[in-house]
Amino acid sequence: MVMAAAPLAFGAGVTNGTLSTSSTLGFNASKLVAIAFNIDTVGPGATFAAGAKHTSGSRAFGIASNTSQIYYKEIAPATSIASGDVNNVDSSAFTSGWSQL
Numbered sequence: 001m002v003m004a005a006a007p008l009a010f011g012a013g014v015t016n017g018t019l020s021t022s023s024t025l026g027f028n029a030s031k032l033v034a035i036a037f038n039i040d041t042v043g044p045g046a047t048f049a050a051g052a053k054h055t056s057g058s059r060a061f062g063i064a065s066n067t068s069q070i071y072y073k074e075i076a077p078a079t080s081i082a083s084g085d086v087n088n089v090d091s092s093a094f095t096s097g098w099s100q101l
Helices: none
Strands: 014-019 033-040 048-054 057-063 073-074
Touching: none
Parallel strands: none
Antiparallel strands: 014 033, 033 048, 048 057, 057 073
């Protein structure tokens, strides 16, 4: 599973949520993959955290703009990643229930 960030246009503040195969963010997730994200556009440069999980898988993977670390979290198959699973705009989103690869 590959996640990459592209420049996105948002209003000032924090934008968070989830997306699946239909998105207004300029890209779509692969079939049966859900993405949860938090993006902060305030200040000099945006920061973000995002996680992704395939519906049939049991592990979500996360990344953040302030680190090169990749994180993972066990989530039951047939359960999507939720916006609450990525609860901040940097690597601190991956402290509760997440592990480092």
